[in-house]
Every structure is written in C-alpha cells, then in structure tokens.
Amino acid sequence: MRIAVYGASGYQARLVLTELSRRNIDVVLAGRDADRLGKAAAATGLLMSPRRVADLGDHDALVASLAGCDAVVNCAGPFTATGHTVVRAAIAAGCHYVDTAGEQFYLKTIFDTFAAKAEHAGVTIVPATNDGCLPCDLIAHLMAEEVPSLDEITVSHLITGGGAPSRGSLRSALRTVDSLVSGGLTYERGEWHTGIPARRGSVVFPGVPEPVDMAQLPLAEVVTIPRHVRANRVESLVEASFSARLSAPLTTTTIDALPEGPTDEERRAQRFSYLVDATTPGGHVVRGLVQGTDTYGTTAIIAVEAARRLAAHGAEPGVLAPAQAYDAAGFLGFLTGHGLHWDISPRK
Numbered sequence: 001m002r003i004a005v006y007g008a009s010g011y012q013a014r015l016v017l018t019e020l021s022r023r024n025i026d027v028v029l030a031g032r033d034a035d036r037l038g039k040a041a042a043a044t045g046l047l048m049s050p051r052r053v054a055d056l057g058d059h060d061a062l063v064a065s066l067a068g069c070d071a072v073v074n075c076a077g078p079f080t081a082t083g084h085t086v087v088r089a090a091i092a093a094g095c096h097y098v099d100t101a102g103e104q105f106y107l108k109t110i111f112d113t114f115a116a117k118a119e120h121a122g123v124t125i126v127p128a129t130n131d132g133c134l135p136c137d138l139i140a141h142l143m144a145e146e147v148p149s150l151d152e153i154t155v156s157h158l159i160t161g162g163g164a165p166s167r168g169s170l171r172s173a174l175r176t177v178d179s180l181v182s183g184g185l186t187y188e189r190g191e192w193h194t195g196i197p198a199r200r201g202s203v204v205f206p207g208v209p210e211p212v213d214m215a216q217l218p219l220a221e222v223v224t225i226p227r228h229v230r231a232n233r234v235e236s237l238v239e240a241s242f243s244a245r246l247s248a249p250l251t252t253t254t255i256d257a258l259p260e261g262p263t264d265e266e267r268r269a270q271r272f273s274y275l276v277d278a279t280t281p282g283g284h285v286v287r288g289l290v291q292g293t294d295t296y297g298t299t300a301i302i303a304v305e306a307a308r309r310l311a312a313h314g315a316e317p318g319v320l321a322p323a324q325a326y327d328a329a330g331f332l333g334f335l336t337g338h339g340l341h342w343d344i345s346p347r348k
C-alpha cells in the first residue's frame, strides 16, 4: 500500500507523515517546494521515500505526483483555495482522497461539484477526516441507528489548552472569515441555509461545572451528518471565546511571524470535548460524546486510518461523509485504542 501526502511540508502533514511511518505504510511526499519537502522528509525520517514536486497550477504534474498511490491525504490548507485542484487530480489519477479540512463551504462545494465525477472514475473522496468531523459524524450515525427519528441535532466543540492554533489553521480562518462571522450553514428541512441564528447560546459539558457560552461556527459536521441521518435541523457551535478569537482576523504578516503550531508539550496538554446532542420529536434527548487530547495528533491518526481503510478495503465511489465510507462502530473502536473516549447516552 502506498499513500501520498500532498502539502507534505506543513505542520499537520508532519504529524501525518510520522503516523504513516509508524504504521510502516509506504509514503510519497508531494508538494510545491522541493526544499521544504526535503526538510519534511528529514524531520520525519522519510529521506528514502519518493518526493514529488507538483504545483497546483500544473494539473499534469499534480496527477503524476499521485500516480501509483492508493490514496492521498491532502494537508494543503486553506482548502478553500487549494482543495478543488487536488481533488480533481486525485480523480484523474484514480487515487482515493481524504483531507484534514475543516472549512465548511469548501466541504459543501466538494460534495456539490465532484460527486458524479468521482463516482464515474471509481474514486472515493472523504473530505474533513479530522479530529472533529469524523468522530462526530460516525457517532451521529450510531445515534440515528438507536433512535431513528431525530428532530434537532446540535454539534458543540469545546477545546481547552493546547497553545495557539497552527499557522495553517489561522490561514484557513482568515480565508473563511466571512462565514466565521456569519455562523455559516444550518441544515433545516432538507436544505442548507445561511443566516439562521443558533437556537442555543450555552451548553453544559460533562465535567464542566457551569454552562459554557457558545457561538455558532461553521463546522464540517453540518454538511456531513444530514447525508446519512434523517433530522429536521443540524447546527454547530463552539465556545464563544474561541469563535471570537477566530473571527477577529489576523493579518497574513502577523500569522507568518507566529510559531508554525503548538509544541508537542502543548498538544499533550490539550483536551477536547465534542457533543452531538439530538432531540426526538417526542422531546427526548440523546447525547453523543467524543473526548480526547491533542487535536492535531488525533487528526493525523484519523486521516491516516481513513486513507488506509480506503486503500485496503475501498468504499462506494463518490464523495462520501465519513459514516458513508466507514463502519462507524469499527472506526470508533479503532480510535478507542488510540485514547479517544466516546459514548452515547442514554443507551437503549
């Protein structure tokens, strides 16, 4: 099995490369700059792995960089600017595709633009295989199997510690600041809409004594969950202070001067709690809980396993939500073995 990493010179990609190496999977490092690819190979002990330079403006080079690979993990954000080009190349190369994107509108346009083309080419595209979207999407699927009739779903993220977001995350926030400020998409009665205010302003998280003030923020789960779960409404929230920080855009110059991302120590100290709260038409409440440490490290584990599963077992061709591509309980069980805690309550 051979897996390519595009944008292999970035912060998240280094963790992805390390995870691929730990799992003894053959790697191709791909990206736009030979020097930076060389540094990434040296930093991850992958100097013997092939390195392929391909600029996004050169479709043929991009397709060639993915040739012979079973899957690609695209880490080249902001995906709003770059993702479509890599998806198009993966389809042309016959290479399954996952990425670490969290940009909600990007995700929606990948479903809207590439579903038929990927299906026709026999290629599976699973965007947003990150620490938040993949486990929340899978747990929502399991909840819907237990309680088939769901009315409203609210996905809430709370992250504590862990230093500042990576430069790449901040560049993605800067690129999508309009949607961060507006709150992004809400799924309501079969369609995605902008401009619908959130229904909840605070959320009680397990282990947190006071309700946490929350703000609407465009998370990927709003796009993926309604593709396999029947619900009247899906919205997404993050802690209000985190939303305010992301929505007050830094300049490119300020971002460039920051450290590339949290240190290993900061990542280890980080905790996240993600909730998928669902109400039934009868007024019952079901809660899916996902908890772990180290969002970037968890994203690396998830993106590599997502690509590996596509390469090893395949999935339906097309653009898929995580729960459409993977066995939800099986993948979550795998993540339990990597320190992720998840639970659905009350269980039937």
Ligand SMILES: NC(=O)c1ccc[n+]([C@@H]2O[C@H](COP(=O)([O-])OP(=O)(O)OC[C@H]3O[C@@H](n4cnc5c(N)ncnc54)[C@H](OP(=O)(O)O)[C@@H]3O)[C@@H](O)[C@H]2O)c1
Binding pocket: 006, 007, 008, 009, 010, 011, 012, 013, 031, 032, 033, 036, 055, 056, 075, 076, 077, 078, 079, 082, 100, 101, 102, 103, 130, 131, 132, 133, 166, 167, 168, 169, 170, 171, 172, 260, 261, 295, 296, 299
């Ligand atoms: N939960 C989540 O939503 C979540 C979790 C983890 C990561 N992410 C996302 O993952 C992405 C990567 O983050 P990061 O911290 O690794 O960023 P980063 O350190 O800035 O790395 C970005 C990578 O993309 C490449 N790249 C950027 N623009 C390019 C272009 N126009 N053409 C070719 N290559 C390009 C860069 O290449 P050069 O080195 O040549 O510049 C670099 O390899 C971000 O979008 C972040 O939001 C999201």
